Amino acid sequence: MRLPRLSALRALLAAALLAAPVALPAQQAEEVPALPAPEELVLGLSQNRVAITANFDGSEILIFGAVKRDTAPLAEPADVIITVAGPNEPIAVQRKERRAGIWVNADQVTIRQAPSFYAVATSAPLDDILSATEDLRHRISIPRAIRSITSGDEVTDEDAFVEALVRIRQRAGLYQMREETVGFDRQTLFRTSVPLPSSLPTGVYSVDVYLVRDGSVASTHETAIRVGKVGLEQWLYALSREQGVLYALLAIFIAIFAGWGASEIFRLLRNQ
């Protein structure tokens, strides 16, 4: 099944290459852009649910897909950008300052909306394939994904705080700039993998694929992944939130029992 389809693709590709030099001057002469062929993105994920179990130590998600076209690919080569974004959350960034010889928290900037996880994977350097205006519109690059900054009156350099947020989260693997990690085969098939750190925040993540051509987004597709605790992890987490008193008593009981148990075991061991 595969082989014939592949050869058909190759034929299409060859046709496109041949047609390109002919099509381009015609376009320029008429000053009317040819109607772009409808390009639809089809997306697959290695998993649409990341289960955080007791021995969860990070994971990896494989994102793959294809550009579905009725016609041959356009002459102008396209690129692919894939973003994986965790739920947006507010976060406060504090900066320490030396006062009277001691480092204390001085200025604070609150960022109302910052993704708890964010990865950008591209098939070519981001600056080369995406214009600043399109980045602003679709909020693709890491600084653009962070929004709504509020600060105290005395803070004049909010950008430094946003940079710090990005720097700290990049170090933790929570923000990832993965340029040229998307394999884009024959302008049709794309695939990439995004490593997920062990400190992965839970929630509904959105995976966005952008097909970009000439600096602007030609087509997009979005899908979701759920990141959630399962089993014992989920049970304990839910208990701690919903049955605080019961959870507290359980914690104290375990501690007392373990302490008593250890001393009894040691007593028995010594008496033998």
Place this chain on the structure above:
Amino acid sequence: MQIYLPIAEVSVNMFLLLGLGGMVGVLSGMFGVGGGFLITPLLFFIGIPPTVAVATSANQIIASSVSGLFAHLKRRNVDLRMGMLLQGGGVVGAGLGMLLFNWLKQLGHVDLLVNLCYVVFLGAIGSLMFVESLSALRRARGGGGGPVKKRKQRGLVHTLPMKMRFRTSGLYISVIPPFLVGAAVGVLSAVMGVGGGFIMVPAMIYLLHMPTKVVIGTSLFQIILVAGVTTFLHAVTNHSVDIALALFLLIGGVVGAQFGTRIGAKMKAEQLRILLALLVLSVCFKLGLDLVLPPAEVYTLTEVQ
């Protein structure tokens, strides 16, 4: 082997947790300190969020204190009457401490204040104990192994009313000083988020003149209630107690405490006090350095509720 902690939401090495718990457990059994002032900074260091670290170390302290307490009970080294009196004061103090803490929070810079509290108290107590026990050790050696003279002080402790006999400690003193000591430690433990053993132990030795051997067991007895109340409050209000984290720490901790008690029983009181003083001083030094030295990252992230 990595283990994912459901409340802390990070994955850490299981053996690292067992080792940390064990180390603090040994110290707990030896000196009668809960080890909160040690384990909390260590948990920060391995990447546990601060709120979870503070609350969970309180939970772990219960276990190692219970483990140490049983060992001391068998040796009849626990003054239950004194312990309950200290606990009574402690609960009152903890209530006042919570009010003080919330008031400080409104003024801001509560983190800095807690750190300064640590440096000042650890520094003062550590150096006092170090100097005192060093001279005691010298006296003991110089005297050719003769019995150390018992203090015959007739201070405030003996002149106040409401006297009570503390048989295990061999004391006949007013109930007011122990109650006040308990209350003062309660205030500090609420503000600093620790059981207060490292303050309680020297206070019992130097202010109440209790014998060192009894002090350790009694301190553990006192800590259990304080740590229990702290765990409960943190779990109910902040949801920040991580049972999985506590479990691994306390498995290490209870085993460590048993060894610690045995090591402690073999050592002289002065030696124990010198070691505790050195430990307290080194933590103080580390915390002091952190305040003064430029941090690697001047920015920090805090979750907004």
